[in-house]
Amino acid sequence: MKQTTQIGMWALLPAALMALAGSAQAQRYDDRYDDRYNDGPVRCESIKNRTQQCPIDGRARLVRQLSGSPCIEGDTWGQARNGVWVTRGCRAEFIAERGRPSHGGGWGNNGNNGGGWGGGRGQIISCDSNDQRMRRCNVSVRRDVRLVRQTSRTACVEGRTWGHDRDGVWVNGGCRAEFEIR
Structure with missing residues (x-):
């Protein structure tokens, strides 16, 4: 009976690990970033080469690549309407630059002279x-x-x-x- 219970626990381990991995697609960290950014970094991971979208509040900027697969903006990661997307094994940490998308669709500064990459390039x-x-x-x-x-x-x-x-x-x-x- 004891041996059967141990085998049952080992059989459930892969399912438990997969559940944890699925919930860890986008993690928010709060540490060493100054006030130019809305929050700490967000970890976004393409698991098994699948496309993953992660919420981020502002224009995403890659700050640390975690994967051996390349993270190339416009190819394996990019901006989404409400966040950032990754694909083909790209795993990285992103931060959000201050400034919200303007109603015109670009990353404007919404009338202030502070954050955002809007205005002229x-x-x-x-x-x-x-x-x-x-x-x-x-x-x-x-x-x-x-x-x-x-x-x-x-x-x-x-x-x-x-x-x-x-x-x-x-x-x-x-x-x-x-x-x-x-």
Whole structure:
């Protein structure tokens, strides 16, 4: 009888683990992010290469890739009406930039001079790390930089494989992308 009960418990373990995995598709974390963002990061995961949508309040920005599969904006992750979507094994943490979608459909600043990426687009530049080498793309940065399209299969993660200062953008480790300079 004791052996039968133990076998029954082991048989239920995979089902319990799958239930936990299904409920962990989108997790919100509150830690080290400053007031430019609405909340802490949201983890969104494509399990078994399936498309998953996760709620996020604002324009999503990838801050940490968790998967071995590439997370490329517009290809394996992107903006959804009320969040972010991931597919083909992309698992990552995203943060929401301040600013709500305007009624016109874009990411406007809704009449204030604060957050949001609305209004006119800034200058778009391409910056490529070839052969995993560091490259600096010199351009004058007045406010900030936003990755708008990753063109490499290697992840472009701000602070790790790309970054910026007031004199330009740097890329490293095979990151190739287009950046909006504002």
